[in-house]
Amino acid sequence: MLVDELQTPALVVERAALRHNLDTMTAALPGARLRPHVKAHKCTSLARLQYANGHRSFTCATIREVEALASAGLGDDLLLANEVLDARRLGRLVEHGHRVTIAVDSAETIRAASAGGVHEVLIDVNVGMPRCGCPPEEAGRLADLARRAGLTVRGVMGYEGHLMLVQQEDERRKQTEHAMEQLLAAGADVGGDIISAGGTGTYAVNTWANEIQAGSYALMDTAYHKLGQPFQQALFVLGRVISVSSGWAVADVGLKALSLDHGLPSIDGAEVWFCSDEHTTFKSDSMPPPAVGDLVRVRPAHIDPTVALHDTIHLVDGPQVLDEWPVDMRGWRQR
Structure with missing residues (x-):
């Protein structure tokens, strides 16, 4: 056609531009340094290209995204970076051998993970964007609560989404550092190996998180284009x-x-x-x-x-x- x-x-997606974007990000954040966020494209065919580039873990915003990736054979390590109060569908994926981790920020979401059959969580920490996430000083207590519920706490996550479109890179870096100081302090209280944060707007300046949840870089839009990034x-x-x-x-x-x-x-x-x-x-x-x-x-x-x-x-x-x-x-x- x-x-x-x-x-x-x-x-429509131009193949050459998509290939350029995927390879540019992989060069900057190889392997597990990038946990691509599939909410940006919602397409398992595109996720397979990210997987082929060496990114074997993914970030999801919905249970449906987790299920689709698992069904596509991309369920090595799936993070639902969102709070849910009914995790039974995710628990069924765990039963079938997929690795699923849920973000939690309250006793209620911890109970939901445990009751639903999900065994691994990240403590979601508010690092300045008024959305989900517990106060940094509450993270350690919630981690203890999760462990008492029989869950494995893999670490912490925090989304500095309010900084993604800050125009000046120096200012974006400065504010990201402040946000990540809070996340690292929470991580010290929580334990675990993962410090998960970031996005397309801060992927190049966030050197504190050990995995970055960027997604829009693959396809791009005019809001991010204004930042002068190499995508x-x-x-x-x-x-x-x-x-x-x-x-x-x-x-x-x-x-x-x-x-x-x-x-x-x-x-x-x-x-x-x-x-x-x-x-x-x-x-x-x-x-x-x-x-x-x-x-x-x-x-x-x-x-x-x-x-x-x-x-x-x-x-x-x-x-x-x-x-x-x-x-x-x-x-x-x-x-």
């Missing part, structure tokens, strides 16, 4: 111009095809005005102006929720569609 034969809107935009939402007026054009890519939580998308050589349910309205700088039927590549500002809106990733090389990968980690239910 040719790219211009695809039904739009469609997710290329690999993923686009392909659309077609469906209407042209004096001064603007409209593509068939809207809110149901991409996420705007990090701002408007971008189109090369154009100014995006706004997005509505099924449309992106833009002003093109090109001469001649776009015509009805022209293809446009829309760069999302945030890939994670954008990918989750689609069933399929189309791997492309210029005008050729090379493969179609199911976005098979979408949703929350078992399949």
Whole structure:
């Protein structure tokens, strides 16, 4: 199939850019130094490429992602970096020989892990982002509680997500150091071998964690692109111009095809005005102006929720569609 034969809107990933991104990150964080976060792409076909690059442990955001990786034969070491109150589905994976670890930050989540049949946990520590995680000074107590419940505490994790898009690298490094000081102090109280943290925005400055949970680097988006990192935009939402007026054009890519939580998308050589349910309205700088039927590549500002809106990733090389990968980690239910 040719790219211009695809039904739009469609997710397309340029093979060369994806390969560049995977190899660039592997060179920076080889092997177990990187625990790729699959929430960014939700695609076991892409996870297999990360696995082939030597990354045999993965980070997940949902039980469904853990299940899909295990079913794909990628269950060597799976971390659910999220609190859950019903771990029975994960316990069944453990029974079948997969290694599953859960993040816990309370007595309730510790009890859920134990009752669900999961034997290994990380103590989730709040390092400055007001989301999940216990206060650093509570980490040791929770680790003791987990061990009394019969669980193995592998270490700690903390997500400095509030720092991912800090523009100045020196400032990002400084604030990351402060966050990791808290995590390391908690780790000393907790014990275990793992200090898990980080993401695409801090992978190069976080030298304190011994594994980094980066995910967006593989496909990239405009929010991370602004940081000047060595990764290329690999993923686009392909659309077609469906209407042209004096001064603007409209593509068939809207809110149901991409996420705007990090701002408007971008189109090369154009100014995006706004997005509505099924449309992106833009002003093109090109001469001649776009015509009805022209293809446009829309760069999302945030890939994670954008990918989750689609069933399929189309791997492309210029005008050729090379493969179609199911976005098979979408949703929350078992399949």
